[in-house]
Amino acid sequence: MALELIVSKIWKIYEGRPVLRDLSFVFDRKRIYVIMGPNGSGKTTFLKICALLEVPDKGKVFYLNSDKKRLPKDINLFRKITYVFPEVGIFNASVFDNVAYGLKIRGFKKKEIVARVEEVLDFVGLIHKKKQNALTLSSGEAKRMGIARAIVIEPEFIFLDEPTAFVDMKNTEIIEKILLQIKEREKSTIIIATHDTYFASKVGDIILKLENGKLLTENSA
Amino acid sequence: MEFLIEAFKKALFLIINLDRELLEIIFLSLKVSFSALIVASIFGIPLGAFLGMKKFPGKNAVIIFLNTGMGLPPVVVGLFLYMLFSRSGPLGFLHLLYTPTAMIIAQFVLAFPIVTALSQASIMKVDPIIKLTAKTLGATPFQVALTIIKEARYGILAGVIAGLGRVMAEVGAILIVGGNIAGYTRVMTTTIALETDKGNFELALALGIILLTISFLINITLYFIQKKGVPANTTWL
Structure with missing residues (x-):
């Protein structure tokens, strides 16, 4: 059985305006959940x-x-979930070192780090750029590297915030393929926030719409 | 003009022939300055990192104090330490006056604010997304701090080199606390001051050339470190 995320009756208010109101949801399947909604x-x-x-x-x-x-909200839980920001957050280091980061801080042995990082870089199509400084990657490549950095640690939950923002068509298609392949592996629950309807329909198993602070189910695969 | 050329020739002769006295002075200069810099870095980089990452009451006052320290007049530092270390001073029992240790302490006082303030500035420049990214990849608070320091490494190194430039060039503080004793506390800058006073321009000029060369090398290193910090073709998302 997988880790479950329970969201229970949450409210978030910004400058007197409720952004999330009494919102509840359970994420309990190793699937791709897509949360849609305008900016x-x-x-x-x-x-x-x-x-x-x-x-x-x-x-x-x-x-x-x-x-x-x-589960208590400690480092053990934090290490089971990861978040990829729209800006990715690139360390001033090689692509390899960026992707290896999560394994290094978990104390993995060098041999295993090399094997896992190379496998993941190959998976996202960046193996040929492993020695390149990650700051020199294009937006689309940076997004792919961000996903690689998240999946290499095999987390239970991966949160992807606008994975196709600032990305061209070609890279969007590659990201779609990567996500669909990750889904097949059934290792992680993936929750994506996007306003890209086409992308959502391509990758999402469960599409949710955030409207007036509530989460509405659009479809379920 | 002729005496200048003559002095220059003799200076080159001393350098080429690796004059023993010259070498001793250079060695002591480097020993004092690098020791001071290492100690300043050991204390300054973690303090700079702490100041750059943490919020606490009085932080701004500490930063202003450090920034003021960056421009400390070396003679004032020398005077202050002289009063501390002199026989009748509060630390007179340590018998440090006119020793290389006193010179290292004086240069430490000069380098420490530079290393600390520039480290703090570099740490603060690190994009907040780096901290969040490290956290979301499972880093502990200590690992997050190390990651931020690593991201700021080029700026921190630039601060260390700026500190080295400051201590290598100063004369006031070490002259007062070191006393310019031949073969014991005589370093490049104090020798230049003394020999110029005596009219012995050859040794002064030779040391001047070496000091300029070191300064040049420091600046080249600084330039390349800063250049390395921003890779070519950087894409800013």
Whole structure:
């Protein structure tokens, strides 16, 4: 059984305006959830609250293990979830070192780091750029590297905030393929925030719409 | 003009022949300055990192104090330390006056604010997204701090080199606390001052050339470090 994310009756208010209102949802399947909504609808806020990067003004967000026990919000839980920002957040280092980061801080041995990073870079089509400084990548390549850096640590939850923003058609298609392949592996629950309807329909198993602070189910695969 | 050319020739002769006295002076200069710089870096970089990352009451006052320290007049530092280390001073029992240790302490006082303030400035320049990214990839707070320091490494190194430039060139503080004792506390800058006073321009000029060369090398290093910090064809998302 996978880790479950429970969002219970959360509220988030910005400058007197409720962005999220009494919102509840359970993410319990190793699928791709897509959260749609126009700019300013609160997608990023919701994603950050789910990823424990922000706290709601009211309500609770917690993770349950396979025994339905609530996990404490400590480093062990933080290491099971990861978040890819729209700006990616690139370290001034090689592509290899960027992707290896999560493994290094977890104390993996060098041999395993090399094997896993190379496998993932090959998977996202960046193996030929492994020695290149990551700051020199194009926007699309940087997004792919961000995804590679997230999946290499095999987290239970991956949050992707606008993965196709500032990305050309070709790279968007590559990102779609990568996400669909990740889904097949069934290692992680992926939650994506996007306003790209076409992209959402291509990759999403469960499409949710954030409207007036509420999460509405559009379809379920 | 003729005496200048003559002095220059003799200076080159001393350099080419690796004059023993000249070498001793250069060695002591480097030993004092690098020791001061290492100690300043050991304390200054972590303090700069702390100031750059943490918020606490009085932080701005500390930063202003450090920035003021960057422009400390070396003679004032020398005077202050002289009073501390002199026989009747509060630290007179340590018998440090007119020793290389006193010179290292004086140069430490000069380098420390530069290394600390420039480290702090470099840390603050690191994009906040780096901190968040490290956190979301599972870094502990300590690992996050190390990652930020690593991101700021080129700026921090530039601060260390700027500190080296400052201590290598100063004369006031070490002259007062070191006393310019031949073969013991005599370094490049104090020798230049003394020999110029005595009219012995050859040694002064030779040391001047070496000091300029070192300064030139420091600046070349600084230039390349800064250049390396921003890779070519950088794409800013």
